[in-house]
Amino acid sequence: MSYPRVASLKNGESFCRHLSDSSIELPFDEEVQTGAESPLGRSLEVHGRTIGNRFCILPMEGWDGTSDGKPTDLTRRRWRNFGLSGAKLIWGGEAVAVRRDGRANPNQLMINEGNCGEIASLREELVSTHEEHFDDSSDLMIGLQLTHSGRYARPNDKKRPEPRVVQRNVVLDRRVGVEDDSAILTDDELSRLIDDFIAAAVLAERAGFTFVDVKHCHGYLGHELLAGVDRPGRFGGSFENRTRFLRDIVAGIKAATNEMNIGVRLSVFDFVPYCPGEDRIGIAEPGSEPRKTFGGNSTGDGMDLAEPSRLIELMQEIGIRMVCTTAGSPYYNPHIQRPAFFPPSDGYQPPEDPLVGVSRQVAAVEQLKKQHPEMIFIGSGYTYLQDYLPNVGQAVVARGMADSIGLGRMVLSYPELPADVIGGRDWQRKKVCRTFSDCTTAPREGIVSGCYPLDPFYKKREERDLLKAAKARLQK
Numbered sequence: 001m002s003y004p005r006v007a008s009l010k011n012g013e014s015f016c017r018h019l020s021d022s023s024i025e026l027p028f029d030e031e032v033q034t035g036a037e038s039p040l041g042r043s044l045e046v047h048g049r050t051i052g053n054r055f056c057i058l059p060m061e062g063w064d065g066t067s068d069g070k071p072t073d074l075t076r077r078r079w080r081n082f083g084l085s086g087a088k089l090i091w092g093g094e095a096v097a098v099r100r101d102g103r104a105n106p107n108q109l110m111i112n113e114g115n116c117g118e119i120a121s122l123r124e125e126l127v128s129t130h131e132e133h134f135d136d137s138s139d140l141m142i143g144l145q146l147t148h149s150g151r152y153a154r155p156n157d158k159k160r161p162e163p164r165v166v167q168r169n170v171v172l173d174r175r176v177g178v179e180d181d182s183a184i185l186t187d188d189e190l191s192r193l194i195d196d197f198i199a200a201a202v203l204a205e206r207a208g209f210t211f212v213d214v215k216h217c218h219g220y221l222g223h224e225l226l227a228g229v230d231r232p233g234r235f236g237g238s239f240e241n242r243t244r245f246l247r248d249i250v251a252g253i254k255a256a257t258n259e260m261n262i263g264v265r266l267s268v269f270d271f272v273p274y275c276p277g278e279d280r281i282g283i284a285e286p287g288s289e290p291r292k293t294f295g296g297n298s299t300g301d302g303m304d305l306a307e308p309s310r311l312i313e314l315m316q317e318i319g320i321r322m323v324c325t326t327a328g329s330p331y332y333n334p335h336i337q338r339p340a341f342f343p344p345s346d347g348y349q350p351p352e353d354p355l356v357g358v359s360r361q362v363a364a365v366e367q368l369k370k371q372h373p374e375m376i377f378i379g380s381g382y383t384y385l386q387d388y389l390p391n392v393g394q395a396v397v398a399r400g401m402a403d404s405i406g407l408g409r410m411v412l413s414y415p416e417l418p419a420d421v422i423g424g425r426d427w428q429r430k431k432v433c434r435t436f437s438d439c440t441t442a443p444r445e446g447i448v449s450g451c452y453p454l455d456p457f458y459k460k461r462e463e464r465d466l467l468k469a470a471k472a473r474l475q476k
């Protein structure tokens with residue numbers, strides 16, 4: 001498999017030539033416009049409020065909370081960076097567990113009575129940092145991402161999975177050590193979990209957030225429920241049953257809060273789990289079950305957006321106005337979720353030019369936006385575009401293929417990107433994320449996440465040596 005690094009494509013012309021030679025479809029605007037009336041600078045109206053521009057900061061956890069789920073200085077620094085980015089939509093900040101057994105790691109943030117004040121102060125720090133750098137924060141919208149990690153829960157020990165699943169899955173069960181049905185959450189347990197999500201939303205409202213994201217992506221509990229075709233009972237089988245969890249949470253939040261808005265981060269398509277094949281290049285793992293992928297087709301590595309589209313229609317019916325799109329899972333098919341040239345060291349080499357992964361997410365969102373023009377769609381997976389992110393992002397928004405451009409990894413290495421682009425300031429090439437994946441490899445090794453290669457703050461930290469040693473061991 002050979003394809004050029006994006007950094008080796010010296011200008012927009014060679015980037016576009018590469019796209020066309022490789023038959024990769026992505027829109028591209030040669031000239032990036034600046035200012036409040038530019039495609040990326042223009043505001044957006046939702047829930048009777050204004051979002052000041054078309055950049056969105058995607059949720060990214062740092063594995064750096066305290067053991068009881070409060071933020072640390074590292075968490076606060078990340079949220080301040082979100083504030084100084086200039087992006088006017090902050091989608092969730094990071095995944096925050098609604099209760100202890102739903103934590104993806106023992107340092108994940110958790111929202112409860114005891115932590116509410118500290119989580120509120122995270123939001124306040126973001127807002128005050130934003131106000132130090134920009135005139136106005138009235139057009140800044142901040143949500144909190146609520147989660148239960150389900151199959152990927154590791155609440156007590158970063159090395160010990162304690163999965164709670166929706167249904168059995170041959171390949172994924174093997175990976176997280178599910179050996180019998182005792183890991184399956186009962187219907188009663190799911191009902192209690194719905195109450196926990198509602199209670200968390202009440203606290204998020206008290207903490208000042210404008211919306212909560214009821215997370216349905218990346219193989220975590222909400223997402224796995226959508227694919228729960230083999231699950232019997234009230235939460236499995238039919239589309240109606242598989243969406244009951246979301247519907248009940250939304251109804252409960254509406255009843256229990258004053259005016260809390262609700263969004264959903266959704267993996268709009270999924271593939272079967274991948275594993276390293278010959279030369280460590282990723283292949284669909286033999287024995288996988290394509291029918292258990294939400295938004296996947298029968299091949300296991302293709303999209304079928306019929307059910308995701310139906311779900312978005314349902315979301316509109318229950319008052320949801322914003323969907324933050326993503327795909328697959330960082331655990332079992334990261335190449336479709338966060339396209340990278342250098343994959344996380346415990347994974348597989350990309351089975352395709354990572355630009356194909358970017359283009360797939362862009363195309364899926366375009367299709368859904370066409371079908372549901374009133375829904376606000378935030379796109380993800382743009383970081384791999386590197387120096388051409390603004391050109392493609394502007395083209396996507398200007399053509400109405402998505403409403404807002406989500407930034408994940410890029411904001412860890414280059415937080416000021418939105419302000420630089422909209423303000424017409426110099427492009428800081430040295431800060432551009434080159435998808436080294438250290439921010440993903442580090443937490444897989446129990447080390448706090450951060451941009452170790454490019455962020456001077458993390459470059460200096462002692463964890464950098466630990467990470468280097470872990471990578472050397474994994475690459476043997």
Ligand SMILES: Cc1cc2nc3c(=O)[nH]c(=O)nc-3n(C[C@H](O)[C@H](O)[C@H](O)COP(=O)(O)O)c2cc1C
Binds near residue numbers: 440
């Ligand atoms: C270190 C790290 C942590 C992440 N944590 C979360 C999270 O808490 N919640 C979530 O929905 N997505 C999470 N993501 C996924 C990102 O939000 C985003 O979808 C992904 O990185 C692809 O976007 P990008 O190409 O701009 O990086 C995380 C990604 C990274 C790299």
Ligand code: SF4
Binds near residue numbers: 413439440451453
């Ligand atoms: S560690 Fe830094 S350069 Fe590497 S993928 Fe993460 S943000 Fe990008």
